[in-house]
Amino acid sequence: MKIPNRIKQFRVEDGKRFRLADHDPADTLGLDIEKGEAKDMLAADIERLAELQERLYAEHRWAVLVIFQAMDAGGKDSAIKHVMSGVNPQGCDVHPFKRPSEEELAHDFMWRAMAKVPRRGHIGIFNRSYYEEVLIARVHPEVLDAQSLPPALVSKHTWKERFEDIRNYERYLLRNGILVLKFHLRMSKAEQRRRFLDRLDEPAKRWKFSMDDVAERQLWGRYMQAYEDMIRHTATARAPWYVVPADNKWFSRLVVARVMVHALESLDLKFPTVEGRALRQLQNAKKALLAE
Numbered sequence: 001m002k003i004p005n006r007i008k009q010f011r012v013e014d015g016k017r018f019r020l021a022d023h024d025p026a027d028t029l030g031l032d033i034e035k036g037e038a039k040d041m042l043a044a045d046i047e048r049l050a051e052l053q054e055r056l057y058a059e060h061r062w063a064v065l066v067i068f069q070a071m072d073a074g075g076k077d078s079a080i081k082h083v084m085s086g087v088n089p090q091g092c093d094v095h096p097f098k099r100p101s102e103e104e105l106a107h108d109f110m111w112r113a114m115a116k117v118p119r120r121g122h123i124g125i126f127n128r129s130y131y132e133e134v135l136i137a138r139v140h141p142e143v144l145d146a147q148s149l150p151p152a153l154v155s156k157h158t159w160k161e162r163f164e165d166i167r168n169y170e171r172y173l174l175r176n177g178i179l180v181l182k183f184h185l186r187m188s189k190a191e192q193r194r195r196f197l198d199r200l201d202e203p204a205k206r207w208k209f210s211m212d213d214v215a216e217r218q219l220w221g222r223y224m225q226a227y228e229d230m231i232r233h234t235a236t237a238r239a240p241w242y243v244v245p246a247d248n249k250w251f252s253r254l255v256v257a258r259v260m261v262h263a264l265e266s267l268d269l270k271f272p273t274v275e276g277r278a279l280r281q282l283q284n285a286k287k288a289l290l291a292e
Contacts, residue, residue, distance in 0.1 A: 007258050010242050015235035020228040020243075025188040027245040038250045042082065045257035050086040052261065053123060055269035057091040060121040062267050063178045066260065067126045069135070070185035071223060072213045073195040075246050076127050079185065083257045084125065093118060096127040105147055109133040109162070110169060117178060130169075134162050134230050139222045163233035170239040180239040181263055183256055184227060185246035189220050 006029045012018055033041075056062060068076040084092060095116040104112040110130050118124025137143040138159060170180050196213060199205040216223070235241045242259055246252040274282060 007255055010244055010255060012231055012235040012241045012243055013237045015232035018228065018232045020224055023186055023243045025186045025191065025245050026247040028248055028251045038254065042254055042257055045261050046086040048261050049257065052264040052269060053087045053091055055271060056264065057121040058271050059269050061177060063118040063120050064123045065118055065173065065178055065180050066123065067129045067182045069128060069131050071187055071192060072216060073192050074185040074187045075249050075252055076185060078249055079253050079256050080125055080127060082253050091121060092123045094125045094127060097129055097132060131230060134159055135226050138226045139219055166234050167236060174238050179263060181260065182239065182241045184241055184243050185252055186243050187246040191247040
């Protein structure tokens, strides 16, 4: 059973009936493979992704925005590290979005992300994103309070309005040649516990742990509801969500890589052709070099 034939089941194009509970964090599509085989499968897609990125960069028409959203320890960092390991750093930019600064809070909720959208020919990766503004800001009302919005604009409709703004913005990006890929790495609460304990037991990993992680874990149910609502309202045919089972990191990396390869292949990227006068100039340059 090969992943390329099954990744569509993780794609959410119309979230109206979406239920997070229907997506098993431990799903591996029935794949029973050795660790080495998983690495070989990933390596093949990494190689293909590098080829496609070179075409993307050379053609200089499309850009690709890749968004990762997950709970703490969900595997965002490792997915980015492994899947993007073969691409040319000159054509790829990674932006982590942490606690907003005072300057960022003084602007609209999309402002800091808009400035980081990739330019043509580039892949831009958001490690967290503007979606934090309908996740953490929803679970923690004080985050929304810190944005100093006019009181009349904060109501029971705020989240519905933000979902609408996000859908419109992603449609705007697509209309300007920026492909949007969105991954929610779906991890179970039990797996998060295991990964937290692993961080505490390994000296080289302890720096990743924060006491805030424990506090946020107590709000798991509220976060799951926020994620479900987010996907329901922002999954569209042209900017779908991929709800990726993430309890097994080897599998989530395979899915992310395969989705990215498939998406870039759909753009039909081509190297620029050299014709006419430009081609004759190149031929003359070749003659001159051979004559030296």
